[in-house]
Amino acid sequence: MPKPKDDFDRLHPCDFYEPDELLDPDLMYTVYEIARLLQGLDADAELDVADEEILLDWAIPWIMRNSEQLVVAEPPSDEEPGYYGLKT
Template structure:
């Protein structure tokens, strides 16, 4: 059920990053690692299973929305897939 805004103590702007803003173009990342980075955390930060599950649920649509900006590897065995920046979306050093 909707609630009036004045029922909330704090309200924040909703900011979603571009993949180039958070990913290093030299690395590939799992979805949970990307989820942490979207929260401003180190990709190796330990999280509770519930917290990680929630962050991953928020991250998957973000990845899908930016699909053209990613490359993915062919997973090996039970290893997860890794995502990295597509070369077409990596800024040239001249542009930085």
């Protein structure tokens, strides 16, 4: 259910990183690693499953929104995620 803005102590701008601000041009990242980076965490930070699922809610739309600036590589195996990186 929607809440009035007055219910919140602070409101923050909804700013997202540009791909070239977030990703190293020489590396490829999984969606899980991108999710961590979007939150200012290390790409290999340990997270519990519930937190990781929340972060994915941010990362997947970010990848879709920035798809024209990204490349994708198939996963090394069927059990692993794909990888994303900057177009060069």
